[in-house]
Amino acid sequence: MKMFLETLKMCKAEIVKVVKEAEGIKSLLLETSIEKPIPGQFVMVWVPGFEEIPISPSMYERNVLRLTVATVGETTRKIHSLKPGERLFIRGPYGRGFNLDEKGNFLLIAGGYGAAPIIYALHELRKKGKNVAYIIGARSKDKLLFVSEARKFNAEVYIATDDGSLGFKGSAVEVAEKLIAKYDNVLACGPERMLYKIMLKCLELGVKCQISIERYIKCGIGICGSCVLDPKGLRVCSDGPVFYAEELANTEFGKYYTYPPGIKKPIE
Amino acid sequence: MKMFLETLKMCKAEIVKVVKEAEGIKSLLLETSIEKPIPGQFVMVWVPGFEEIPISPSMYERNVLRLTVATVGETTRKIHSLKPGERLFIRGPYGRGFNLDEKGNFLLIAGGYGAAPIIYALHELRKKGKNVAYIIGARSKDKLLFVSEARKFNAEVYIATDDGSLGFKGSAVEVAEKLIAKYDNVLACGPERMLYKIMLKCLELGVKCQISIERYIKCGIGICGSCVLDPKGLRVCSDGPVFYAEELANTEFGKYYTYPPGIKKPIE
Amino acid sequence: MVNLKVSISKLKLKTPILLASGVLGSSYSTINRVIRETRIGAIVTKSFTWEPRVGYNTPIVAYTKAGIVNAVGLTNPGYRALKEILGNIVKNDVPIVVSIAASTSKEYAEIASFAEENGADAVELNLSCPHVKGHGLEIGQDPEYVGKIVHEVRSVLKIPVIVKLGLTDRIVDSALKAEKAGADAVSAINSIRSVVIDVYARKPILSNIYGGLSGPAIHPIAVRVVFDLYKNIEIPIIGIGGVTDWVDAVEFFLAGASAVAIASVIAIKGLKVIDEIIKGIEEYMDKEGFQKISELVGLAHGN
Amino acid sequence: MVNLKVSISKLKLKTPILLASGVLGSSYSTINRVIRETRIGAIVTKSFTWEPRVGYNTPIVAYTKAGIVNAVGLTNPGYRALKEILGNIVKNDVPIVVSIAASTSKEYAEIASFAEENGADAVELNLSCPHVKGHGLEIGQDPEYVGKIVHEVRSVLKIPVIVKLGLTDRIVDSALKAEKAGADAVSAINSIRSVVIDVYARKPILSNIYGGLSGPAIHPIAVRVVFDLYKNIEIPIIGIGGVTDWVDAVEFFLAGASAVAIASVIAIKGLKVIDEIIKGIEEYMDKEGFQKISELVGLAHGN
Ligand SMILES: Cc1cc2nc3c(=O)[nH]c(=O)nc-3n(C[C@H](O)[C@H](O)[C@H](O)COP(=O)(O)OP(=O)(O)OC[C@H]3O[C@@H](n4cnc5c(N)ncnc54)[C@H](O)[C@@H]3O)c2cc1C
Ligand SMILES: Cc1cc2nc3c(=O)[nH]c(=O)nc-3n(C[C@H](O)[C@H](O)[C@H](O)COP(=O)(O)OP(=O)(O)OC[C@H]3O[C@@H](n4cnc5c(N)ncnc54)[C@H](O)[C@@H]3O)c2cc1C
Ligand SMILES: Cc1cc2nc3c(=O)[nH]c(=O)nc-3n(C[C@H](O)[C@H](O)[C@H](O)COP(=O)(O)O)c2cc1C
Ligand SMILES: Cc1cc2nc3c(=O)[nH]c(=O)nc-3n(C[C@H](O)[C@H](O)[C@H](O)COP(=O)(O)O)c2cc1C
Ligand code: FES
Numbered sequence A, B: 001m002k003m004f005l006e007t008l009k010m011c012k013a014e015i016v017k018v019v020k021e022a023e024g025i026k027s028l029l030l031e032t033s034i035e036k037p038i039p040g041q042f043v044m045v046w047v048p049g050f051e052e053i054p055i056s057p058s059m060y061e062r063n064v065l066r067l068t069v070a071t072v073g074e075t076t077r078k079i080h081s082l083k084p085g086e087r088l089f090i091r092g093p094y095g096r097g098f099n100l101d102e103k104g105n106f107l108l109i110a111g112g113y114g115a116a117p118i119i120y121a122l123h124e125l126r127k128k129g130k131n132v133a134y135i136i137g138a139r140s141k142d143k144l145l146f147v148s149e150a151r152k153f154n155a156e157v158y159i160a161t162d163d164g165s166l167g168f169k170g171s172a173v174e175v176a177e178k179l180i181a182k183y184d185n186v187l188a189c190g191p192e193r194m195l196y197k198i199m200l201k202c203l204e205l206g207v208k209c210q211i212s213i214e215r216y217i218k219c220g221i222g223i224c225g226s227c228v229l230d231p232k233g234l235r236v237c238s239d240g241p242v243f244y245a246e247e248l249a250n251t252e253f254g255k256y257y258t259y260p261p262g263i264k265k266p267i268e
Numbered sequence C, D: 001m002v003n004l005k006v007s008i009s010k011l012k013l014k015t016p017i018l019l020a021s022g023v024l025g026s027s028y029s030t031i032n033r034v035i036r037e038t039r040i041g042a043i044v045t046k047s048f049t050w051e052p053r054v055g056y057n058t059p060i061v062a063y064t065k066a067g068i069v070n071a072v073g074l075t076n077p078g079y080r081a082l083k084e085i086l087g088n089i090v091k092n093d094v095p096i097v098v099s100i101a102a103s104t105s106k107e108y109a110e111i112a113s114f115a116e117e118n119g120a121d122a123v124e125l126n127l128s129c130p131h132v133k134g135h136g137l138e139i140g141q142d143p144e145y146v147g148k149i150v151h152e153v154r155s156v157l158k159i160p161v162i163v164k165l166g167l168t169d170r171i172v173d174s175a176l177k178a179e180k181a182g183a184d185a186v187s188a189i190n191s192i193r194s195v196v197i198d199v200y201a202r203k204p205i206l207s208n209i210y211g212g213l214s215g216p217a218i219h220p221i222a223v224r225v226v227f228d229l230y231k232n233i234e235i236p237i238i239g240i241g242g243v244t245d246w247v248d249a250v251e252f253f254l255a256g257a258s259a260v261a262i263a264s265v266i267a268i269k270g271l272k273v274i275d276e277i278i279k280g281i282e283e284y285m286d287k288e289g290f291q292k293i294s295e296l297v298g299l300a301h302g303n
C-alpha cells in the first residue's frame, strides 16, 4: 500500500554531530531517512514546541543530512541548543533545486548562511567533474563559511569581507561582478540585496543565472499561499526556491517581500 | 499515488461474445483490465440493479476473461440475457486458486458449472506441459461442458452421463474413483456431494487433492463472515475457495452449509 | 461535441471545475496565474475575514496516509484588501467568487457588499472552517443561524450567494434553511476536523493541534453529502472533497453536483491537474455519449 | 521488559489490540481461529440484534482510494444464537466482548443480560451503525438517549459496559452522558456514512446505497475524536479507525486511547497483521524507553 503525498511525512532525524561553523552559525549532522535532496531544495525542520522552518541542506551523504543554521529567532536559537543524540523532525525535500546539468563552468556566489545550498551544489558539481569557483562574502573573517571545504573539493575560492579581515575588502557582489563574464553559469544564494544585483548583472551579460531565494514558507507544498512572489504568482516553495534570473525579473524580488497576510515590506 | 486495496476496485467489463455451452449454461467473453486470475480464484460480478455474485473464470487470455455461468436465479438469468456490447462490472481476482505447481500428473474432475475453473486449470496445466485427464459428468450428453476444448488441449477425456447418453452411464465420481489411484493430483469442482466423495477417496488413497468449494460469498475480501466454514473458521473467499482435502476434513464441508445469518442447511 | 459549460445561478463557467477556497486564492498574482495557465471554470478566493489574520504558527500541515490535515488559520489580509486584489485580477471569462469567513451575520453582509462593490462575481459564505473558533463549523451546525446569515447577506446583494457547509449532523437542514433564505448554491464539504500526532515527538504536529482533513480520504463522505443534498434541495450544488482525478469529479456530478471544486490535489499534482481533470471529463462524456454536464447531474439517483 | 497488558475496567487484556466488531466476529469458529492464531488482546463480536438479520443484498462493499465502504447490514443470527456461539468459544485468556445493536433501551438490556448469562466478559453497545436505520447513528447523536440506554443496561449487568460511538457533532456530550450513566469504557469511532458511485454503471455501488467508510481514510478523524474524549472523560477509551500499522496504534495511545481495535486492515493484510502491529508496538516501546502502555496513554496532551 503506497501512501498519499509521501513527502509530507514527518521523519525523525537524530543529531549525530554539531559543528560550529562561524559566529552564530552551526551545522547539524542528522541521521534521517528522507530522500536525497537536490542542492537548492529545502526541508522543513520542526522542533516540537517551536516552529517548523525551511532550511536548505548543505550536504547529504548516505542518510546523513547536514543543515547549516544561523540563529535568527526563537526556533533557530533552539536548534543551536540541541546536542548530539537529540532529535528534530524533518519533511521534504521540497521545491526545485539548482539545475546542475547546465553546460560549462560555474561561478558560485554565497552570502551568509546562503552558503548552505551553495556548498552542497559545489560538492555535487565537483562530483560531476565541473569547473567551479566559489565566492564567499561575510562581515569579517570569522563569519566566512565553508572556505576550506570548498578548497578540499578543488574549487577556486574568492573571499570578500566587509572589514577586509580576509580577502577582498568589500562585498561578494563586487568580487562577483568582475568574474561573472568569465563563466557560463552563476548559482547564488544570500541576502536579497546581493542576489538582486547579481541577477541584474547576469541578465545584462547574458550569463545563465540560478538564484535561490527566500520568502515566508509555511506549508512547503504549494497550497497555503504564504510564499508567493508578485505579480507572477510564483510560489517560492514549489516553483522555486531556485529560479532563473529571467523568471525573477519584473517581480517583487529585490524590491519588496510579501509577508503572509499580504503585508509588503521593502527590501533594505 | 498507489491506492488502497486495489482489488476492491470495480472494473467495467464489456461483453465481446456470448457462447451457449449447454442447456442453461452460457460463456461470456469479457474485455476487462483486471489482473490475470489463477485458475480456481474467483471474481465478483455485478450487474447494476441486480446482485453481485462470485464466478470462477473459465479462461483468461490477454485482457479477455471468460465466465461460464449457469442460470440459477435472478442475477444469473439477467447475465444470460446480456448481449455483446453490453457491460457488467467485475472486481477481483480473489482467494486462493489451484496450486498447479504440484509435482506429477493431474486428474481433473468436474461436475456441472464446476467445469469452469477446471477447464481453466486444464489450459494452464497443459501450457506447463503437465499430463492431464479430464472427467466431466452431467445429466445428459447436451449438458456436458468443455469436452472438445479439453481434447483440443490434448487432455485425456472421460465422460459420464446420468442417462448414459454419452460415455459412462453414471456419475463422474464413479469414473473418478477408479482412476484416482493412478494420479499424483486431483483437482475437483462441482456439486458438494460429489466433491465430498472425492475428498474421502483421495484421503483414503493418499492422493493430493485440491477442491474448489462454494459458500455464500458476499464481500469476497474476508471481512463479512458470510462464507465461513465451521468449525475451523476457514473463509471460503480468502482462505479458499480452493482447499486441500486435509483442510476440508472434519469441517462442515459435505455435511451442511452455513447461510449468512448463521443458518445451517444439510447438504442433500 | 461535448459542451463543458455550466451555470451556477447567474455564474457562467466555461468548465465545471472550480478552484476551491484556500489554495492559490489569496493573492491576485496566483489567481491570475491559474486563469492564465489552466482551463479553470471559476476561482473561489481564500476566505477573507474582517481583520487581517497572520494565521497559525507552523507546522500548519500534517501528513496522513490518505490526505492532508491543514490548519492555515485563515491567513488573509482582511477584507479591505479585496479592493486591490480584485482590482488586479485580469479581466476575463473566469468568474471570481469571494469567500468570506466572519463571526456575525453583519460582518458577512458587510464584507459581501464590499466584495460586490469591488467586482466579485459571487460570494461564498464559509460556514464551516473546521479549525478556527467562531469562524466556522459551529455556525454551519446550527441551521437557524445559517438561515439568518444567508438572509442578511442575500438582502443586501445582487450577485449570487453560495453557502459552504461542512460535515455536520444537520448539514441537510442547514442547506434547506440556506435555500429558503435565498442562497443561490451550496458548496460541500469543507475539510473535516482531525488531529495528527507524531509518535516520536509525541505531540500533535499542528501548532493549532486541530486541523482539517482534505484529500482522497474525505471523498466518499463528500459524495454522500452531495447525494443527500441533491435529494433535498433544488439549488445547484458544488461538490468538494478529495477530487484527485476525473473519475472523482464525474462521481460528484452523478451524485448531484452541478460543478466540482478542488484544493489539495494541487499539492500533489500541481496546477496541470486542473486541465487533466477537465480533459478526462471531456473524454468520458464523449465516449459515453453525453453532450452536456447537466445530463450527468444526479444521474445516480434514478433506477 | 515491555509489558503489553492493559486493563479496560475489569477486563484484563494480554495485548492492547482488540478485534473490532464486525470482522471475523460472527461465528465461534472464526473467533476461535483468531484466538488460536494471533496475540489478540480481546475480541468484540459482530453486533447482535434482537431478530436474525440476513443483511443487505450484494454489493455490500465498495472501493475507495483510502478505505472500504461497507453496508453488510448487521448480518447476524439474532441474539439467541449467542448461547451456542459463546458456548463453543474455547476457554482462554482472551476476553469476549459481545456487541449489541438494538432499537430500544429495553432490547439493549435484555440482549446484554442474555450475553452475560452465557459467558460474555463484557458488552459493547453499538450506538453508531452508519447504515442501518433505527440501529445506530441516530441514537449516538442524542446524548440523552445514550445516557438512558447505558443506565438501563448498567443497572441489570455485572460485567463491563462499553459504549461505541460514531462521528457526530455531539460525540463528546454523548460520551459524558454515557460515563455519568455508568459506562465502563467508550469505543470510538465507527465507520463514517458514505456513498460510492461507479461512473460507468452510474449507480451507487452498494445495494443499500449508503455504507460506512473505514480504513486509513478515517484515522485522523478518529484520532481527533479520541483526543477530544480524553480531554473530557475519565473512563478508558478504545481507539478505533484506520489502524493499518503500529504507528497508527501508538498514535491512538498518545491521543488518549487505553487500547486499540482494528477491523478493515484484516482485509488488506490478513490476520497476521495483528501480531505485526503488536510486535511493532513492543519494539517501539523498547527503543523509546516505555515499560507499560499506560505510560503512553494521553501523552500527546502534555507540553
Ligand atoms: C528556502 C529557504 C531556505 C533556507 N535555508 C536556510 C539555511 O540553510 N540556513 C539558515 O540558517 N536559514 C535558512 N533559511 C532561513 C530560515 O528559515 C529562517 O532564518 C528561520 O525560519 C528563522 O526562524 P526563527 O524562528 O529562528 O526566527 P523568527 O524569529 O521566527 O523569524 C526571524 C525572521 O526569519 C524569517 N523567517 C521566519 N520563519 C520563516 C519561514 N517559515 N520561512 C522563511 N523565513 C522565515 C523571517 O524573515 C523572520 O522575520 C531558509 C529560508 C528559506 C525560505
Ligand atoms: C467461489 C465460487 C465460484 C463460483 N463460480 C461459478 C461459475 O463459474 N459459474 C456459475 O455459474 N456459478 C458459479 N458459482 C455459483 C454462483 O455464484 C451462483 O450460482 C450465483 O450466485 C447465483 O446467483 P443468482 O442471483 O442467479 O441466484 P439466487 O436466486 O440469488 O440464488 C440461488 C442460489 O445460488 C447460490 N448463491 C446465490 N448468491 C450467492 C453468492 N453470493 N455466493 C455463493 N452462492 C450464492 C445460493 O445457493 C442460492 O441459494 C460460484 C460460486 C462460488 C462461491
Ligand atoms: C491549505 C488549505 C486551505 C484551505 N482554506 C480554506 C478557506 O480559507 N476557506 C474555505 O472555505 N475552505 C478552505 N479549505 C478547504 C477547501 O476549500 C476544501 O473544502 C477542502 O480542502 C476539501 O477539498 P479537497 O479534498 O479537494 O482539498 C482549505 C483547504 C486547504 C487544503
Ligand atoms: C465489514 C465491516 C463490518 C462491521 N460491522 C460492525 C458491527 O457489526 N458493529 C460495529 O459496532 N461496528 C462494525 N464495523 C465497524 C468497525 O468495528 C470499526 O469501527 C470501523 O470499521 C473502523 O475501524 P477500521 O478502520 O479499523 O476498519 C464494521 C466494519 C466493517 C469494515
Ligand atoms: S509555503 Fe505554502 S504555498 Fe509556499
Ligand code: FES
Binding pocket: B216, B217, B218, B219, B220, B221, B222, B223, B224, B225, B226, B227, B228, B235, B236, B237, B238
Ligand atoms: S465473503 Fe465475506 S468473508 Fe468471505
